[in-house]
Amino acid sequence: MADKHLRATFDEDADLYDRARPGYPTALFDALGSLAKIGPGARVVEIGPGTGQATQPLAARGSHVVAVELGAHLARVLQRKVAGMPVDVVVSTFEDWPPPIEPFDTFAAFTAWHWLDPAVRAAKAAAILRPGGALATVTTFHVLGGSEAFFSKVQECYERWDPATPPDVRLLSDDDIPPALDEVDRSELFEPAIRRRYRQNITYTTATYLNTLATYSGHRALDPARRQGLFECVARLIDDEYGGEITKAYLYELRVAHTTTRP
Structure with missing residues (x-):
């Protein structure tokens, strides 16, 4: 399973996480709504x-969402934001969460599936879905595009x-990113998955980019002096060579796998 300490770092500054983390393209939700039949009356669990x-x-599509979040601070911010919406917020790890008896129509994990225990996640997801229900995962990739020269040069800051x-880290093009395959794609519990990909470019000022970096688990886990040195190096590069603004390209892979029909 992914490092438990790392996956808990997101809860350290929930307000910063809320301000800095981007949303997902509308087209992705349109496709998910169609592939997983998300709409009025649908029961969705989001991990x-x-x-x-x-x-x-x-x-907003009318689904009733049970949102299972391990971070208590993140959950409080989420609870405030979804007040009046058909959302129940539960504070728990996925592994320890006791699901309700009534099955769900869709299991969703947005840039979170990789944090769940591979030994249990696929089987537990299948068990809480109705026959023919949908497992929907979104994987986020950082890819070529936007301010490409910056992302090449900024590696000097990271290496220092x-x-x-690792040496010679470089971003890949969309076509060079292989599909995010795992045990779900080999499981008899699920039908062959459907995949869709979506791009999104986001422009950041120096301050907003540093805020985004400060929400990444690997950055938060750095020794404070090293993290400060890294952020100062990144800030100087953006300010001195890119006029205080850079654009980052994201690639999102949506995977929808329906459970096999069970008697």
């Missing part, structure tokens, strides 16, 4: 919702300040 980057769009940075 790892953070502060609602996907929860609100899901609920983050000892875990």
